[in-house]
Amino acid sequence: MTKSELIDAVANANxxxxxxxxxxxxxxxxxxxxxxxxxxxxxxxxxxxxxSIKTRDSRTGRxxxxxxxxxxxxxxxPHFKPxxxxxxxxxx
Amino acid sequence: xxKSEIAxxxxxxVGLSKKESAEIVExxxxxxxxxLASGTDVKISGFGHFMVRSKNSRRGRxxxxxxxxxxxxxxxxxxxxxxxxxxxxxKD
Numbered sequence: 001m002t003k004s005e006l007i008d009a010v011a012n013a014n015x016x017x018x019x020x021x022x023x024x025x026x027x028x029x030x031x032x033x034x035x036x037x038x039x040x041x042x043x044x045x046x047x048x049x050x051x052s053i054k055t056r057d058s059r060t061g062r063x064x065x066x067x068x069x070x071x072x073x074x075x076x077x078p079h080f081k082p083x084x085x086x087x088x089x090x091x092x
Numbered sequence: 093x094x095k096s097e098i099a100x101x102x103x104x105x106v107g108l109s110k111k112e113s114a115e116i117v118e119x120x121x122x123x124x125x126x127x128l129a130s131g132t133d134v135k136i137s138g139f140g141h142f143m144v145r146s147k148n149s150r151r152g153r154x155x156x157x158x159x160x161x162x163x164x165x166x167x168x169x170x171x172x173x174x175x176x177x178x179x180x181x182x183k184d
Contacts, residue, residue, distance in 0.1 A: 001127045001134045009123045014116060017108070024106050025116050030139040032101050036093045038180045043093040048121045049169075053181060076181045078140075080171030089129040090144055091167045 037078055047085040054079045095121075128169055140173040 001009075003026065011022035033043050033051055043051040058074040082090070099113040108116065124134050124142065134142040145168055152163040 001132055003136045003138075006120070006123060006127075006134065006136070009127075010116070010119055013119050013123065016112070017116065021106055021108070022116075025102055025108075026120055028102050028105055029098055029117060029120050030136055032093070032098045034139060034177045034180055037177065041093055043098075045095055045098075045121060048125065051171075078171075078173040078177055078181060080140075080142075080169075080173075082169045086125055086128065086169060089125060090131075090169050092129070 045083070047083050049083040049086055050081050052079050052081070053077065131167070136174075138174055138176050140171055140177060143170050143172065144168075145170055 007019065007023045007026050010026060011017065011019040014022075017025070036043050037051060037053055040053060042053075053076050056075050056077055059072050061070050061072040062068065063070055095117050096114065099110065099117050102108060102113040102117065103110050106113070127134050128142055128144055131144050133144060136142075147166050147168060149165045150163050152161050153159065154161055
């Protein structure tokens with residue numbers, strides 16, 4: 001399923017809103033989550049899961065092609081942990 | 093950040109009532125859960141992909157008792173953030 005199919009599904013599930021409104025809602029949900037992550041926050045959506053950030057230390061990597069050592073800087077990566085309900089429903 | 097905070101952002105930006113905003117956030121999440129439960133991936137461009145992955149059975153160990161157990165094959169949801177979100181996190 002893609003974002004536009006999700007928007008269609010949301011618009012069909014609630015007849016009170018237009019497709020255009022559904023589009024803004026879906027975009028807003030995801031931008032709210034990524035903005036909060038960028039601020040260093042954690043998002044907890046009961047029954048769905050939680051989004052948080054994890055830090056990775058800098059390390060010495062290797063260019064697999066040349067074998068040359070390269071410095072990989074420390075970075076922050078997003079992490080999603082599925083909630084109980086989602087975990088149980090997917091594994092059925 | 094919780095569902096209700098996302099609902100307030102929707103309420104401000106979309107002009108739906110508090111109650112409608114809360115309902116529509118729930119619909120969005122419910123729709124994603126339904127699709128994932130059916131075994132289909134959900135791809136949100138600019139945010140990331142939620143993927144259903146099958147894990148094979150493997151030998152595990154009960155960490156408390158040290159007892160060997162077989163972990164049954166199962167399905168799990170994984171999230172891969174889009175490059176856009178990853179880049180957003182590095183800006184600090």
